[in-house]
Amino acid sequence: ETGVTQTPRHLVMGMTNKKSLKCEQHLGHNAMYWYKQSAKKPLELMFVYNFKEQTENNSVPSRFSPECPNSSHLFLHLHTLQPEDSALYLCASSQAPRGGRSDTQYFGPGTRLTVL
């Protein structure tokens, strides 16, 4: 496979469930990102990882827990979510920033999450 893949594509979970979203990039990049896209709201950056180290947490509630075991994989662990967390979760990757400037981000297809 090429590009950025995300699994599952659709997920329905109850508020007491624990689930994980997976993202894998095949582009040789070393930065990865999680975004949340809710209906009628701008794209929200959640987390940034550069070389497996978290460099940004955009005030995301602790019920979202990211994990980046290597530069190719990124996970988002979910627990005790709320209905308002229902959204499209997008993963992206890029080359890590150089000289303070970031590079083009390439996006996966997203996971459509519904919290009941």
Add this chain to the structure above:
Amino acid sequence: AQSVTQPDIHITVSEGASLELRCNYSYGATPYLFWYVQSPGQGLQLLLKYFSGDTLVQGIKGFEAEFKRSQSSFNLRKPSVHWSDAAEYFCAVESGNKLVFGAGTILRVKS
């Protein structure tokens, strides 16, 4: 702080007509600018980008964009729209470690 404004929430054009989607940015230095397209239920696909050099940038699917520093704009254009271009379009500006996105413009194409 860096910001991006897409003034038009929705735009409807006839198939075969020309298209221009507006984007204005706020950035102190030379910006890196991007246009992405998103079809329903899909991720964002890069259409084109501007880092430096020629201010008229060619992208995929027949799209182009022009960087105008004096107007802080990076408008997306296409000379003849196809029904398959119906989607949501996002302009973005690079800001250090991340991209700042506009709210998006939904393009509808009527036959």
